[in-house]
Amino acid sequence: MSQSTKPKLGRPRSEVARIAILDAAYRLLIDRGLGRLTIEAVAAEAGVGKPTIYRYWANAQELAMAALIARTDFRKSGTKIVPLVDALQAHMADVVKVFSTNRGRQIITTMASADAESELAKAFRGQIIEGSRKIGREILTSLLAQKTVKQDINLEHYLDMLYGPLFYRLLTNKMTDKDYSERAVTLLVRLIKADK
Amino acid sequence: MSQSTKPKLGRPRSEVARIAILDAAYRLLIDRGLGRLTIEAVAAEAGVGKPTIYRYWANAQELAMAALIARTDFRKSGTKIVPLVDALQAHMADVVKVFSTNRGRQIITTMASADAESELAKAFRGQIIEGSRKIGREILTSLLAQKTVKQDINLEHYLDMLYGPLFYRLLTNKMTDKDYSERAVTLLVRLIKADK
């Protein structure tokens, strides 16, 4: 009822155009970086008029976020692996791999550049950050459930300690490889065990 | 010897102008953000011609980093506090406070946007990131020295686990307050102790 404000008047928006824009934007973002992601270039690449882009997104940052969101696909694999620590290792290796690509760097740049309060920025964080975090949370929840006491108090903190250092290293241009990933998980598991 | 390359010919560079540029850049960066930090605006604000800016810095990112570096002041207080855990708590509270400001946000944005390989970017990270990290490292070194075994292997990793989550939270626009800071230190200390 609240969404009934659109009586479906006028020519409907072209889904084809919208997708072409997102595709072109994604390509430019990955290939050339956020600084080179100009609306003009996207319009030319997508074979679309500039106003069509502005009808959906207010500026290049928003478009970049939308393009990244549209390509979110996180491997859901994880929870099934039996030794839960191994599951965590596999997941972390996956996350490290994903964020060590060009795409990963652009995600960070885009996130840092975006207006933090905008709706799209929230959606972006929800999709990209929470997307990875969710899997880790599932595994950690199972891991913690094996303990007698309920440990939910520190759950989110553990997640911060798992993913935080990765982003920190990416941001500060430090190496992030398999060894790094393994030790990060090992230390975290050790901490959790210490917490009984 | 290295400065002998300047035979002191021609009009000398104006130190006044250089400082005015850095001041104007810093002001614009903090007040309006990196996206609004244009060379043109800085030139106008500093009462200087654009080429004068370009003579020192190659682009707006470099200027932003230089302006931030020029204002680095970190409280060296730390190591003297006797219970080392309290020292760590005090330090972390300090870091959280510093990076929770507008300046802190701009540091992250600048770092994310900068060309990661440039000399100035390395200097920037050395100054800003390593600046805070150094103090933490001193405290942790003392803390670890009280143990029998040498724990240097994990030292840098502990530091990542201390600062990483903070930057991660700042990047993802999550709250970072005193409670957060305290728990971060508490958990880290617990982990270190678990490592014997």
Added chain:
Amino acid sequence: MSQSTKPKLGRPRSEVARIAILDAAYRLLIDRGLGRLTIEAVAAEAGVGKPTIYRYWANAQELAMAALIARTDFRKSGTKIVPLVDALQAHMADVVKVFSTNRGRQIITTMASADAESELAKAFRGQIIEGSRKIGREILTSLLAQKTVKQDINLEHYLDMLYGPLFYRLLTNKMTDKDYSERAVTLLVRLIKADK
């Protein structure tokens, strides 16, 4: 003294650019018409940035007027021809010829479209309209001087009756040829003689 506000600082404006702009604008105006005289096309044609054009002229109309003014060259020939009526015939034939070209049509279109009150519009009329009118005025003055009485009262009116019908016909797309020109002069001369 009032123009001493410019202490001659910075790079001087490029006369080459200014002339290239006027040339390109003139070409486009004549070839394609005022409606097709876009700033963008002129910039491209002149090999110049758009801001350089806007630094001199506020819009396409002003540029069109400036381009037309820059090409004003009216044959000064006239007054020397001895039978003054023949001089007037020659002059009128000249004016008809000039304004029957593409250039003539664009002058009228430009004049009609321009903001009538702008300084440049006044200059434009002064240059283009008054340019032709001046010669006619000289001849008519000589013609009238042969009379006993001073006829200045009607002089400007005679000029209106000489040029007015021409522009009227051009505006309304009526034919203007040699016959027209001759009869126009003949009738005017007859009127002047009737006025004694």
Added chain:
Amino acid sequence: MSQSTKPKLGRPRSEVARIAILDAAYRLLIDRGLGRLTIEAVAAEAGVGKPTIYRYWANAQELAMAALIARTDFRKSGTKIVPLVDALQAHMADVVKVFSTNRGRQIITTMASADAESELAKAFRGQIIEGSRKIGREILTSLLAQKTVKQDINLEHYLDMLYGPLFYRLLTNKMTDKDYSERAVTLLVRLIKADK
């Protein structure tokens, strides 16, 4: 026979819409000038879709001409006034008054901007220009009929000399008042009489 191309199928065109368009166009033309007469603005003002406008007229110029034609109302008064010179004076005063308004200026601008060869442009000139001219022609014909010889040869030329200067002055932004009108008629009548 020519209108039999419409088999009267489908919804008939809305006369209400057509009139609303012309009204809105006229209002915008007079109030804001031809340059501001955009199809989009007319559509909004008339509460009509853009295609409805394009169904009738090909572009803004045509619409402007149509809007001006639709409002042609010329006082037919004239020929009855007995001293024919007085009739001509009255008519000219009327014409001067009509064309000295904002509407008059827009007529000239529209005429100058229009594609001279289009059908509508011809109709426009026929309506607006010929509309005034017709009355003058009637009066002049009566005036000339009083002469012995047939003077038709110069009739159209006299008309040009009557109306031409007026449009010329309007185009060049010169004053056109009652005095001007009176003298214009006086001089023309003098010329006609001189022609015997």
Added chain:
DNA sequence: TGATAAACGAGACGGTACGTCCAGTCTTTCC
């Protein structure tokens, strides 16, 4: 009376051009 066809409003489409901002470079004069 119901199908059909065209005009209707609304508004999105691919485009062009607008006038502005800023980037980074070039050409003067100034010290």
Added chain:
DNA sequence: GGAAAGACTGGACGTACCGTCTCGTTTATCA
């Protein structure tokens, strides 16, 4: 002879309209 300052070329911005194209809806006529 290099620093300083402003004009330069050029690219992109975000907006206004262009003229065209769907849509769903309305209003007539024809069957």
